[in-house]
Amino acid sequence: MKQMVPPETFFFFFSFLFLSFHACFPITPETLHTSFTQCFQNHSHHPSIFNLIIPSNTTAYTNFFHSSIKNTRLVMTNTTHTTFKPLFIISPTLKSHVQASVVCAARHGLRLRTMSGGHDYEGLSYISHHDHPFIILNLSKLRSIHIAGDIAWVQAGATLGELYHEIAKKNKSMGFPAGLCPTVGVGGHFSGGGFGTLVRKYGLAADNIIDAHLVDVNGRVLNRETMGEDLFWAIRGGGGASFGVILAYKIKLVEVPPKVTVFTIHRTLSQGATKLVNKWEHIAYELNERLFIRVLFLVKDNIENKGRNNKTIEVLFNSLFLGSREELLPIMEDSFPELGLEANDCKEMRWIKSVLYMAWYPKGTPVSTLLDRNPPRLKNSLKGKSDFVTEHLNEKVWERIWKKVLGGGESLIMILDPFGGRMDDISETETPFPHRKGNMYSIQYLMKWKRIGDEDDKKHVDWLRRFYEFMASYVSKNPRAAYLNYRDLDLGQNQGGGVSYSKSFVWGHKYYKGNFKRLAYVKSLVDPDNFFKHEQSIPPL
Numbered sequence: 001m002k003q004m005v006p007p008e009t010f011f012f013f014f015s016f017l018f019l020s021f022h023a024c025f026p027i028t029p030e031t032l033h034t035s036f037t038q039c040f041q042n043h044s045h046h047p048s049i050f051n052l053i054i055p056s057n058t059t060a061y062t063n064f065f066h067s068s069i070k071n072t073r074l075v076m077t078n079t080t081h082t083t084f085k086p087l088f089i090i091s092p093t094l095k096s097h098v099q100a101s102v103v104c105a106a107r108h109g110l111r112l113r114t115m116s117g118g119h120d121y122e123g124l125s126y127i128s129h130h131d132h133p134f135i136i137l138n139l140s141k142l143r144s145i146h147i148a149g150d151i152a153w154v155q156a157g158a159t160l161g162e163l164y165h166e167i168a169k170k171n172k173s174m175g176f177p178a179g180l181c182p183t184v185g186v187g188g189h190f191s192g193g194g195f196g197t198l199v200r201k202y203g204l205a206a207d208n209i210i211d212a213h214l215v216d217v218n219g220r221v222l223n224r225e226t227m228g229e230d231l232f233w234a235i236r237g238g239g240g241a242s243f244g245v246i247l248a249y250k251i252k253l254v255e256v257p258p259k260v261t262v263f264t265i266h267r268t269l270s271q272g273a274t275k276l277v278n279k280w281e282h283i284a285y286e287l288n289e290r291l292f293i294r295v296l297f298l299v300k301d302n303i304e305n306k307g308r309n310n311k312t313i314e315v316l317f318n319s320l321f322l323g324s325r326e327e328l329l330p331i332m333e334d335s336f337p338e339l340g341l342e343a344n345d346c347k348e349m350r351w352i353k354s355v356l357y358m359a360w361y362p363k364g365t366p367v368s369t370l371l372d373r374n375p376p377r378l379k380n381s382l383k384g385k386s387d388f389v390t391e392h393l394n395e396k397v398w399e400r401i402w403k404k405v406l407g408g409g410e411s412l413i414m415i416l417d418p419f420g421g422r423m424d425d426i427s428e429t430e431t432p433f434p435h436r437k438g439n440m441y442s443i444q445y446l447m448k449w450k451r452i453g454d455e456d457d458k459k460h461v462d463w464l465r466r467f468y469e470f471m472a473s474y475v476s477k478n479p480r481a482a483y484l485n486y487r488d489l490d491l492g493q494n495q496g497g498g499v500s501y502s503k504s505f506v507w508g509h510k511y512y513k514g515n516f517k518r519l520a521y522v523k524s525l526v527d528p529d530n531f532f533k534h535e536q537s538i539p540p541l
């Protein structure tokens with residue numbers, strides 16, 4: 001295993017790049033830093049920029065790349081697989097700092113990676129596979145939340161946990177339909193769609209956005225009116241990073257009852273899980289839209305065969321109902337009696353408590369935990385993929401899937417999120433997120449392992465790729481659709497140099513279907529020179 005390349009090597013490497021980009025005006029890293037800082041100071045309308053620009057020769061920088069990145073798969077680098085790191089990290093505290101970053105990066109031939117929660121599955125908010133020098137814009141200090149009535153302005157650097165916490169503090173009868181993981185950032189999540197336990201009743205996070213503030217390629221701050229409906233459409237599911245830097249979203253909060261009900265039922269294969277999954281698949285997307293039942297498949301030791309290295313699949317039916325236990329039980333008895341849900345499987349609680357429950361926090365965890373942006377986590381390598389399901393499978397197929405999973409010896413997790421309800425009422429073109437009516441549920445494939453080295457990482461990733469191929473005949477086709485927020489570079493990527501692109505843009509059609517064309521049209525209007533470019537950014541027409 002090769003060690004991570006130290007930052008100095010990157011500086012050395014980048015200094016050569018600069019010589020080629022500015023052939024008649026060679027810039028060394030030192031003069032670049034000085035020149036950028038001057039430009040930044042000039043454009044940020046604020047005299048003190050102390051500590052805002054973190055160069056790679058500082059401990060703050062090294063700490064980030066050595067200890068903060070949780071997905072260890074992304075920090076590896078060897079001779080055939082290289083990721084590049086930023087020249088420096090900027091942590092704006094004012095919107096004028098963001099404007100200055102855009103203007104000065106463009107002026108110095110640097111690209112920008114905007115980071116809100118930093119959860120991108122391929123790390124595109126902080127590393128690059130392109131050898132173009134870049135800087136990180138770390139938005140975590142731009143995270144204020146203002147709520148008035150049922151309207152909120154939330155800055156991009158806030159996390160979902162901070163947003164949920166603030167809403168519940170203001171009004172116990174209000175919530176917001178977004179993802180389950182509290183440390184996910186608003187900037188990446190909302191701009192890519194964003195769904196969670198309220199998706200069947202209220203749709204995506206992006207469906208509930210009513211205005212936005214964005215810094216464009218010229219450093220201007222635009223709102224819905226000044227950016228126009230095309231760009232406002234694009235940043236509600238098309239991903240923010242192709243179009244500008246989103247400073248804040250204005251959202252419409254939704255009503256939640258004072259008490260909600262949650263439950264989780266565990267069943268292994270020998271306890272009849274296959275039949276239950278088969279039934280779930282036929283009803284979950286058609287249930288009362290206040291009822292959300294997601295399904296998780298985990299590979300577990302088979303306790304009936306302890307010590308013989310025998311594994312089984314454990315299926316979790318993990319649910320939130322917007323109402324009381326008394327209302328829920330007859331609905332379940334009517335639509336899903338096979339699950340055998342009983343009153344003592346159900347817990348009633350405030351909506352904000354259900355947020356902790358659905359994120360697997362242990363019972364009794366205080367609500368203030370939602371404010372923890374960096375809960376202690378084990379460092380693992382991680383790879384995700386996604387699918388949408390449009391036609392029913394059957395028990396034979398599920399059995400084939402279990403066999404494949406158990407035969408692989410990998411700790412794959414599959415998460416099935418039901419759609420239907422509100423999702424069916426919104427047309428495919430309303431936002432760039434096209435996976436609406438006809439999609440019964442989404443699948444997320446998630447693999448985590450303890451990193452040993454590149455070869456071992458490759459083994460796990462290759463297995464997941466083969467499993468994904470195996471699943472092809474059971475999921476959506478033409479295109480085989482994928483969810484932008486479960487980013488997957490296996491689907492294809494833009495080339496690094498100049499303006500060359502992969503010819504087919506397969507990934508664009510998978511993420512956006514017919515909306516890809518309109519996104520490319522918007523891109524050519526707002527960023528024709530492609531300053532906001534990354535591995536899967538929208539190309540101008």
Ligand SMILES: Cc1cc2nc3c(=O)[nH]c(=O)nc-3n(C[C@H](O)[C@H](O)[C@H](O)COP(=O)(O)OP(=O)(O)OC[C@H]3O[C@@H](n4cnc5c(N)ncnc54)[C@H](O)[C@@H]3O)c2cc1C
Nearest residue numbers: 116117118119120179180181185187188189195240241246
């Ligand atoms: C543990 C976990 C649980 C998850 N659960 C869910 C879930 O329940 N539902 C769901 O829908 N998704 C879920 N996701 C996926 C998540 O929605 C995406 O990873 C999302 O993009 C993360 O946003 P971020 O701001 O944290 O990430 P970042 O890495 O900061 O950003 C992601 C992308 O958006 C860009 N971006 C970020 N901020 C801005 C901005 N202000 N302006 C312009 N571009 C920006 C970045 O450059 C990058 O390309 C989960 C992910 C994880 C890791």
Ligand SMILES: *[C@@H]1O[C@H](CO)[C@@H](O)[C@H](O)[C@H]1NC(C)=O
Nearest residue numbers: 029030031033034055057058
């Ligand atoms: C880091 O680099 C900058 C700019 O190149 C320089 O001014 C500074 O002295 C360096 N700091 C350390 C701690 O080496």
Ligand SMILES: *[C@@H]1O[C@H](CO)[C@@H](O)[C@H](O)[C@H]1NC(C)=O
Nearest residue numbers: 035037038039040041042043
């Ligand atoms: C700063 O701005 C002034 C005008 O506002 C300009 O004359 C000067 O050249 C700028 N300096 C830098 C380093 O951009």
Ligand SMILES: *[C@@H]1O[C@H](CO)[C@@H](O)[C@H](O)[C@H]1NC(C)=O
Nearest residue numbers: 001078079080081454455458
């Ligand atoms: C480097 O990484 C690539 C991509 O994962 C892999 O194919 C290759 O085997 C690795 N090489 C070494 C020497 O580890």
Ligand SMILES: *[C@@H]1O[C@H](CO)[C@@H](O)[C@H](O)[C@H]1NC(C)=O
Nearest residue numbers: 064068089091138139140141
């Ligand atoms: C981003 O800023 C936050 C808050 O200042 C800090 O905790 C975090 O380490 C920073 N991340 C990077 C990559 O600089």
Ligand SMILES: *[C@@H]1O[C@H](CO)[C@@H](O)[C@H](O)[C@H]1NC(C)=O
Nearest residue numbers: 149150171172173174254255
């Ligand atoms: C709280 O929210 C509910 C539902 O949206 C609303 O009816 C009520 O008026 C709100 N209460 C306050 C004090 O704002």
Ligand SMILES: *[C@@H]1O[C@H](CO)[C@@H](O)[C@H](O)[C@H]1NC(C)=O
Nearest residue numbers: 270302304305308310311312
């Ligand atoms: C493993 O467990 C399954 C399901 O319980 C059982 O059918 C099978 O016989 C067991 N295999 C071994 C080798 O113990």
